[in-house]
Amino acid sequence: MATRPQRMPRIRKGARMQVTRKRYSMMAAAAAGVLVLVGCGGENGTADDPTEISEAATAVDVGIGEITPRDMDHIAVMIQAGPTYSDSAAKAAGAEAAGEDLGVDVEIYWSDLDPTTELSNYNTIVQDGGYGGLGIQSVSPQMCKTIADTVMDAQMLVAGLGGPLCSDGTDSGEALVAPGTVAFVEQNNLIEGAKIMFESAAEQLEGPQKVVLAFGNQGHTTVTAHEVAWEEFAADHPDWEVVGTLYTDWTTPGAYAETQNVLQANPDATVVFSTFIDITAGVAKAVADQGLGDQISVYETSGGTELSVDLLKSGELDGSVPGLSFDVGYATVEALVAAGKGELESGLVRLPEFDEIGLITPETVDSFTP
Incomplete structure (x- = not known):
């Protein structure tokens, strides 16, 4: 290069x-x-x-x-x-x-x-x-x-x-x-932002959940921060079960492919957490293509973009923590x-x-x- x-x-x-x-x-x-x-x-x-x-x-x-x-x-x-x-x-x-x-x-x-x-x-x-x-x-x-x-x-x-x-x-x-x-x-894309996303979702969703965590590359500081925040959250919400964790290249096509694979293996998933708007776009498309929009709630950090707004208004995204x-x-x-x-x-x-x-x-x- x-x-x-x-x-x-x-x-x-x-x-x-x-x-x-x-x-x-x-x-x-x-x-x-x-x-x-x-x-x-x-x-x-x-x-x-x-x-x-x-x-x-x-x-x-x-x-x-x-x-x-x-x-x-x-x-x-x-x-x-x-x-x-x-x-x-x-x-x-x-x-x-x-x-x-x-x-x-x-x-x-x-x-x-x-x-x-x-x-x-x-x-x-x-x-x-x-x-x-x-x-x-x-x-x-x-x-x-x-x-x-x-x-x-x-x-x-x-x-x-x-x-x-x-x-x-x-x-x-x-x-x-x-x-x-x-x-x-x-x-707002580290531990504090992740806590806002997880806790806000818990306020909106009732009962046990089957969770998919959609991250960027493993070891990235943002990903590590979300993993730390999730461990703290999960300790207080033992009925929120992680059924899939996917690590992506932060792109929409990459996130789409990874999410498709996870959802096919876990069709009972109920919520997906994304760490970046470009990942969110891939997640939302995968959820829609598999006809799971009414079943799965999608939340994100590093959001608050024009695309986030479009997804919120279309009902494909349930919550966005803005990265501004x-x-x-x-x-x-x-x-x-x-x-x-x-x-x-x-x-x-x-x-x-x-x-x-x-x-x-x-x-x-x-x-x-x-």
Whole structure:
């Protein structure tokens, strides 16, 4: 596979106007701070040096030392998958929109779910020397060590988004903020989001259930988080029996094929839990094709997309925990800019809308704007 970084063109002016949901305000919604920000002047570099440190630069304690960021007018964002994935495209659009609103040049690098491409992109960004900040949803867990080993020399602020940089999916809260980074922007796709999905389903469904768990690839942090949350839920709901667990490539065709196989082997299944909207689409089609729509309830995390809304309105989806991918991308750039000014109050960023919305249902979907 070619390792040359793939970059996303800047969004045309006005392209984001279709998104009407109120954007997240970093300053107003930050919780208890986990960063120590120390103000200091920066006079390194020259006017002709592309890595010049701003006169108003602020030294930021990132847990393994202090970083005095370079020009925060240039920020790179590494997206885990590619532009054909709805979640990835929305994150990129949000990051670019934040750049336009904040007067920051944001450049997107696609990792295409490939560790080699990811590492090549990261090396390109570091060697460029012109980026003051980096947002990253990593593919490989090795990036945890790579960033910790290089970020001090790079003097570049890093924020994780969507999936934790250094956690295996079993952590929650401030433990999700990786050493060497200034922030982690949560996407409601880990333990907390899974709990919302499972508990909400239990409130809606009565009696024993036969459960199918539709996950992405085994070992992924999101998958591990859902497995942890399920174990806790199952301990309190012993009559909810797992009859099938499927691990997919996160795509709709892959999820469709895997779900078909599981449902053919378990025609008495009553509920399917999905960890991603593209998986949900495959699940919903498989359920419909086997004529089980009246029998099986479908729930998802990493939802809240236009497709989620369509499925909720058509009755093919019973509940969606929104991932608000656009807002997560937006908040990542916002966090990096705030950190560069010494104004970021919390390293753990959780959009307040996640807890306000909870689970979107067919009854509440009309009040939700994807």
